[in-house]
Amino acid sequence: MQQVQPRVAMFGGTFDPVHLGHLRSAVELREALGLDCVHMLPAARPPLREVPGVSAEHRLELLQLGIGDTPGLVADGRELKRSGPSYSADTLTELRAEYGDQARLVMALGHDAFLRLADWHAPERLFELAHVVVMERPDHGAALSVALGELIAGRDVQTADQLMASPAGGLLRLSLPTRMAVSATEVRQRLASGRSVRYLLTAEVERRLLALGLYGAGDG
Template sequence: MEPPRVAMLGGTFDPVHLGHLRSAVELLEALRLDRVHMVPAKVPPLRGTPQVTPEERLALLRLGIGDTPGLVADPRELERDGPSYSADTLASLREEYGRQARLVMALGHDAFLRLADWHSPQRLFQLAHLVVIERPGSDAPLPSALAKLVEGREVAGPEALMRYPAGGLLRLALPTRMAVSATEVRRRLASDRSVRYLLPEAVEARIHSNLLYRCR
């Protein structure tokens, strides 16, 4: 029996949009994963405070995922005190799935460029593989601290990555690359402009019914 293949896709999801969800589905397919845990951050250490409560962002995420096979709205960072450190979340997932599970942390290219500034960045590789979801034009040289951190870790494809439980780095170009921005969604909502086809219908309906992201 093959070890489970599991990914963590964290973020503020402020709010979750179709770009987040499509990326999760394509990640599931590209790496032949059993499950993608989408984990809203309670207190993101390197970002400003999200506009709505963690509980509301989780509720929106659950609505967005609906019954999509393989995607899970994971509340574990909301259940911990203090900042939402990815290393702690990965440690929890590693304990849940076991030492031989192929555990992946997926992140976007912009977040990857700041990885050396994260809490315990070396520990991330001890617990999981990192998969960087690339965007067009993202081939500039890495900052020196990041280059040193990832030296010797990069592999050429998913199967090479999955030979081991953790420790590798894969840059992955997903097929769709939907250019949806949560910042732009919030701007549109604040100015009462349409967000149709940027959000799942159930997410849009809850945002409107609860008057979320309106100018205060």
């Protein structure tokens, strides 16, 4: 009898702060790929983005509050414990060691991050360790760079079943059902100017943000 291999995703980001778009995408990603677990990982020092103005510890705390008891989602703080930039290849190496050589390991990312994938640290290594799943947006019309085109050549698959036929190496472009148009930038701007963020964040995240006075917010 063939052994059923774990299906696990890494969903990283600054989560600055985590909002309903992040959380809903993680839930729909898990459903679409039949995943056992989605590790949501706040980056301590994202190599290709500005360092967030809010501490990694606070971003992890808000992520834990946002996830709550949602089945299959895990707030994973491992990148906060490492020194230096938060390289996805290092995180995938750890996850691969934990789940085994035959586990179906996925790195999920948004379209904007995907367009810069060839600039990441050790991009070829990412495909050796995992599949890449791009959570597409309705307006994803940007052309691919030559370097990115070369990196992903021959890796495209069309379905989740095709992707999960092997442990790593594939690329799936996935249109999630909801695709909520929420951005962390907009949330931060609203908080800084005293405008409402109700229904952009979970109630627990909103309460904690206000209590801590993060992003220029306050509880009055």
